[in-house]
Amino acid sequence: MKTMVRLVYASRMASGVVHDDLSDILQTSRRNNEKQGITGALCYSAVGFLQCLEGSSDVINKLYGSIIRDARHVDVTLLAYCDIHQRIFAKWAMAYIRADEVESLILRKYSAQCTFDPFAMSAEQALGFLAEIAVEREASLTK
Ligand code: FAD
Numbered sequence: 001m002k003t004m005v006r007l008v009y010a011s012r013m014a015s016g017v018v019h020d021d022l023s024d025i026l027q028t029s030r031r032n033n034e035k036q037g038i039t040g041a042l043c044y045s046a047v048g049f050l051q052c053l054e055g056s057s058d059v060i061n062k063l064y065g066s067i068i069r070d071a072r073h074v075d076v077t078l079l080a081y082c083d084i085h086q087r088i089f090a091k092w093a094m095a096y097i098r099a100d101e102v103e104s105l106i107l108r109k110y111s112a113q114c115t116f117d118p119f120a121m122s123a124e125q126a127l128g129f130l131a132e133i134a135v136e137r138e139a140s141l142t143k
Pocket of ligand 1: 011032033049066067071
């Protein structure tokens, strides 16, 4: 039996990355993730990315290997990796969250500075933050 895992990481956007690059990342992610049974969420701001990936350990490990080497971001930092018995983001091949659209109440709840900085979040805060937004926006978030 294959193990199901959840991986959470933070990264900083590489200089020169533009809106079209973000669209490419999302498009590729949704296409590939759907095929491979990967679910998750990606939050983006000018500071960087916070991403959660859930799925079979072999596909998540392989994808994380590609993500680390992707030149569109830098300082890829693993926040959490654990076995799971159920998914949080089962509905989304990759939910996309713009940090500047997140309610200040949620930011305040999960960060000491009340602003989105994935490098200033613990693994627990990062996951709580993504999960709360996903649940709250269940109806409106693009799958
Ligand atoms: P391709 O069809 O080879 O590429 C898709 C598009 O991305 C093309 O336009 C290509 O030019 C461009 N591209 C690919 N790699 C790079 C690169 N290293 N630098 C610049 N442009 C590139 N992939 C997923 O499958 N699932 C995810 O959830 C996921 N999340 C990501 C999150 C972030 C923050 C980043 C930066 C990347 C993410 N990726 C994700 C992309 C991943 O790093 C690989 O690029 C992708 O998995 C390659 O898939 P492919 O071979 O089908 O893409």
